[in-house]
Amino acid sequence: MVSLKDISTRCGVSVATVSKALNNHKDIAEATKENIRRVAKEMDYFPNSSARALKTNRTYNLGVLFVDEAQSGLTHEYFANVLDSFKQEAERNGYDMTFISKHTGSMNMSYYEHSKYRGVDGVVIACIRFNDPQVVELINGELPVVTIDHVFDNRTAIISDxxxxxxxxxxxxxxxxxxxxxxxxxxxxxxxxxxxxxxxxxxxxxxxxxxxxxxxxxxxxxxxxxxxxxxxxxxxxxxxxxxxxxxxxxxxxxxxxxxxxxxxxxxxxxxxxxxxxxxxxxxxxxxxxxxxDTKTMGRSAAEKLIALIDNPKATIIERVVIPGVxxxxxxxxxxxxxxx
The missing domain is CATH 3.40.50.2300 (Response regulator)
Incomplete structure (x- = not known):
């Protein structure tokens, strides 16, 4: 596996310069950035998410809890559209998504336990029995959470009007x-x-x-x-x-x-x-x-959840109401x- 050190040796610059160039820091000249990126691509370099998680104490992974009563899953077009918009905004900000469940292989765990097991940075909750004790456990846990179409006093909610x-x-x-x-x-x-x-x-x-x-x-x-x-x-x-x-x-x-x-x-x-x-x-x-307006609902849910992750000390509990037509x-x- 190609490392930052391999790229730095090839380019004749420090590992720190390579890291800054690949992360588009402003204190690196554009010509240097372009050269390092070109070399990284030629060497088939891909950043290691585990290494980034160790460095930043974040996984850049958002959990999605979605279980509708009719068990229709992502064939539920309304919520599929909301989650697709959520996904687009999350990816635009460098985040991946993991669906949260009670079962992982042979292991049974609560939604909160699964969220911690997967190491997600935050969770969006949509279309589920919100009075489920496992949902309440997740709501009252330490992870940033945003709900869709349900209001809890202590969590930000995105709701259709x-x-x-x-x-x-x-x-x-x-x-x-x-x-x-x-x-x-x-x-x-x-x-x-x-x-x-x-x-x-x-x-x-x-x-x-x-x-x-x-x-x-x-x-x-x-x-x-x-x-x-x-x-x-x-x-x-x-x-x-x-x-x-x-x-x-x-x-x-x-x-x-x-x-x-x-x-x-x-x-x-x-x-x-x-x-x-x-x-x-x-x-x-x-x-x-x-x-x-599923597009606005999904995008808003991602924006609010990422804001909670980026700056938890500035957390403001909001109720974002999205009108329809x-x-x-x-x-x-x-x-x-x-x-x-």
């Missing part, structure tokens, strides 16, 4: 003339609580009382459960004219249930999703949905137009 998002989506549906609006929401979490609260609050501001049977508790990213709950709504004597779904992927189950009963979207019943994933915009009809689509019928 779920309250405003639902309000804007319902406002759009209301302005299309709908008054009987149902909601199949996801499993209990702070995200769900904010969305459901905003659902009731917004409709209340419009003077609409929501029947209990119009609100169903489902599971995020689970079309099968959503299909069952959609059938229950369709069987109501006074069924809704529009159904909001927890997310765009779960919405597929609702669409199938609606079509099974020979109903047309949006002529017979309107629907709207949440997330704004690519799939929602290629469906026929195109799905009306709330598009979350309504994509109208063609899945919500204009009842006002029908009544003209």
């Amino acid at each position: 779920n309250v405003k998002g639902i309000k804007e989506l319902i406002t759009y549906v209301y302005e299309m003339g709908h008054r009987k609006i149902a909601y199949i929401h996801g499993a209990n979490s702070s995200v769900t609580q904010n969305r459901v609260g905003s659902f009731y609050k917004t409709l209340g501001e419009f003077g609409i009382t929501v029947p209990d049977e119009y609100v169903k508790s489902g599971i995020y990213h689970d079309p099968d459960t959503t299909a069952i709950l959609t059938r229950e709504l369709l069987e109501l004597k006074d069924r809704p004219t529009c159904i909001l779904f927890s997310d765009d992927f779960s919405c597929l189950g609702g669409i199938n249930a609606i079509k099974e009963q020979g109903l047309r979207i949006p002529e017979d019943i309107s629907i709207a999703g949440y997330d704004g994933i690519t799939l929602s915009q290629v469906l026929v009809p195109k799905l009306t949905t709330l598009q979350q 309504v994509l109208p689509g063609q899945s919500v019928y204009n009842l006002k137009g029908r009544n003209k």
